[in-house]
Amino acid sequence: MIHRIPIGFFIAIMGSVFLLLASCSNNTLRGHGVYMLIDTSGTYTDELVKAQQIINVALSKLYPGDSFAVARIDTGSFSEKDIVAKVSFDDRPSTANRQKRLFKEKIDEFVKTVQPAKYTDITGGILQATEYLNEKNPGRKTILIFSDLKEELDKGYNRDIDLKLKGFSVVAVNVTKLRSDNYNPKEYLDRLDSWQTRVTSGGGKWSVTNDMDQLEKIFMN
Amino acid sequence: MSFTDVFLIVPNYFVSGAIWFVILAVFFYMARDSAHGAIKSFSRMLHNAMRLSSFALERVEHRLSLRNKEVLLAAGREASERVIEREFERINATVSKELAETPSLHRKLQEEIAIVEDAYKESTEVPPSPPGWVAAVEAVAKIPSKGDPVVVDILEDIHESLVNAHKSAIEEYRTARKEKHEVLKGMLPSWRKVLHVIDVADSNVISLLERSKVIDRHMEDYENILNGSDRAVRMLSSSSLSQFFISLLVLSVAVGGAMINFHLIARPMAEMVGGNSMIGGYRTADIAALVIILVEITMGIFLMESLRITRLFPAIGALKDKMRVRMIWITFSFLFSLAAVEAGLAYMRELLMHDELATSALLRGEVIAAANNEFAWITTAAQMGMGFILPFALTFVAIPLENFIASTRTLLGVSGIGVVRVLAFFLRVLGNSFHYMGIMMLHIYDLFVFAPLWFEYKIKNRKKNEIPTLIAKETRKLESPDLIKEAS
Known part of the structure; x- marks a missing residue:
């Protein structure tokens, strides 16, 4: 007797093998857009080494197909000119690795040559970030704000605008305390509350982290 | 109007309950014959339905066991013929x-x-x-x-x-x-x-x-x-079961090998088809790697068929020898090419790993070692070797697969017989339960109307006692001397 394979049985076996092996693959959703704003005002430029570390962490946690941009916060941040470096990682892992190295070089160069800004236009930076990320339209959108969150606007700049942050995660990183905060901690807390209110009322998710490990989780989630 | 309003005939729960009981008992007594008939019919209907279903299942079981026996004997006959x-x-x-x-x-x-x-x-x-x-x-x-x-x-x-x-x-x-x-x-x-x-x-x-x-x-x-002796069937059945477990074990090992193979080639596949595109929720690179492995398994099965080691596809076995040899070479060359591709991908995987490690080290600010690890070639060679050998190793999946298919058919047959047998037994038990539940319900019904039944019994009993008394009276009358005199 010859053991004929019924077609259904054959398909079932092949299908099972397919599903079994497919289940081994990592099915995390690709396409993560990250926009990082770096405060370059006054004495905060001293913190740029930390920003460099955060950028390196971000680069190591991003995958092919993800987008990443780093922009400075200065007097008027709602401008493409403030984007220090931006990249959309190629589909091929080897090319993506090359892009990461080039990106790091650009950031290193920026940190060496950056000049302190007189004012801090955080809102403008966030607006620029939303515009950039909406244009890229990734699966997840994250805005990192590396700043003390103290906004100082030059005369003539109107930033009394409602933020549209639906689908965005806004993470404030390394929110340092100012000297005045030490005299009156309420100022610091009010500053955080005010930003949280602005972000959540715009439909976004707000979080603050000063811990690198927590930051890694943001990229992994 | 609430239930209590209906229930309370007199303003006392106990008395009302007693009245209701009497009313209902009388009502149920009056409907006793019809109710008994309905209960009997219902229980008989369920009992018969279950019994018939059980019979039907027993017939199915019989047919299944015959079919299973046929399959087993045919498989055994073929195996014996091959051995002889x-x-x-x-x-x-x-x-x-x-x-x-x-x-x-x-x-x-x-x-x-x-x-x-x-x-x-x-x-x-x-x-x-x-x-x-x-x-x-x-x-x-x-x-x-x-x-x-x-x-x-x-x-x-x-x-x-x-x-x-x-x-x-x-x-x-x-x-x-x-x-x-x-x-x-x-x-x-x-x-x-x-x-x-x-x-x-x-x-x-x-x-x-x-x-x-x-x-x-x-x-x-x-x-x-x-x-078609029972001994032969028993022997073949147990052999089939052991074949099933052995082939299952070997197939599990083969699946393990396929998984390792998958991990070897899935990553570098991203370099060829992109690491970000998806098909049906799965990465295209993963699907491409899977397709390669499945094609290798299929080629292996065809190779084994062409070599007449397995007999899964009669069309291949029935080919002319010349064509069969051609097919052997074609499938072998496909397998060889795919194995070479896999070896290349395994090498690429190693290069990508090094590249990624170097980039990560750079991002962490670590100094990259100028000289590469002198033993790195061992892992590279091992990966390439595995990439080349695994497709050929997977070729042999065809043998346990054939055994698995043959023994699964027997196992399914035996399991089917077992399930049907249990089901038939369960239905029979259920049918009997319905029968006895009907009897029990009749008794419960009678228990509820015990008072009218008791009266009925008494009345019937008195009537029975009255008849002999009347006969005796009549006899005595007939035997009285006045009547005898009148008659004479």
Whole structure:
């Protein structure tokens, strides 16, 4: 007797093998857009080494197909000119690795040559970030704000605008305390509350982290 | 109007309950016959339905077991035929090989025997005897000399001549013996050759006898299978189950191998098809890697079919030999190409790993080692080797797969029979339960209307008692003297 394979049985076996092996693959959703704003005002430029570390962490946690941009916060941040470096990682892992190295070089160069800004236009930076990320339209959108969150606007700049942050995660990183905060901690807390209110009322998710490990989780989630 | 309002006929729960009980008891008593009929019909209906279903399932079980037996016997018959065929092929090979050598063996044997015969003849030649005059001389030598010096001299000369003649005869005899011993010694290799030839023939005969015993055993099994004996079915069934578990185990190992293979090639596949595109929720690179592995498995199955090791696709087995050989080469070349591709991908994986590690080290601010790890080539070679070997190893999946399919059919049949049998038993039990539940409900019903039933019983009993009393009265009347007188 010859053991004929019924077609259904054959398909079932092949299908099972397919599903079994497919289940081994990592099915995390690709396409993560990250926009990082770096405060370059006054004495905060001293913190740029930390920003460099955060950028390196971000680069190591991003995958092919993800987008990443780093922009400075200065007097008027709602401008493409403030984007220090931006990249959309190629589909091929080897090319993506090359892009990461080039990106790091650009950031290193920026940190060496950056000049302190007189004012801090955080809102403008966030607006620029939303515009950039909406244009890229990734699966997840994250805005990192590396700043003390103290906004100082030059005369003539109107930033009394409602933020549209639906689908965005806004993470404030390394929110340092100012000297005045030490005299009156309420100022610091009010500053955080005010930003949280602005972000959540715009439909976004707000979080603050000063811990690198927590930051890694943001990229992994 | 609430339930309480309806229930409370009088403003007392107990009394109302009692009244309701009496009303309901009377009501149920009046409806007793109909209710009993309905309960009986319902329980009988359920009982019969379950019984019929059980019978139907038993018939299905019977058919299934017959079918299973047929399948088992057919599989066993085929396996036995294959084994017997192979044994006969071996016998054929032995016989044709040994029989082909028989004339040469025979000739060799004859040659050796001729040599031995010649040698024997040589060895039987009579040694040269001492000269004939020796006896005469010996007789003269024994004549007494009686002191005559001339005679003594003559006799001594004769004695000396005689001794010399004896010595030379002995010497000649020894030489002749030695030569014969040499001849006999020369026979030894010939004897050994003869012995060897006989040993070879003997071992061939023994091997044939052993094979014939094996064939006898297989033939006995085959006859059992042909007769469809229960022993054969039991034996085949247990063999099928063990085959199922063994093939399952081997297939699990093969799936493990396929998984490792998948991880070897999935990552570098992203370099070819992109690491971000998705098809149906899965990365295209993963799907491409899977497709390669599945194609390899399919090619392996076709190769095994073409080699006639497995018999999953009759169309391939029935191909002409020329076409089959072509197919062997085609499938083998496909497999070889895919194995080469996998080896390349495994190498690429290693390069990508190094690249990623270097980038990560750079991002972490670590100094990248100028010289690469000198042992890195070992892992690279191992990965490439695995990438090349695994496709060929997966080829052998076809063998356990065939066994798995064959044994799964039997196992499913046996399981099906078991399930149907349990179901039939359960339905039978359920049917009987319904029957007895009907009886129980009748009794419960009667328990509820026990009071009217008790009255009914009493009334019926009194009527029964009244009839004999009336008869007695009438008898007594008939037997009264007044009536007898009137009659006379």
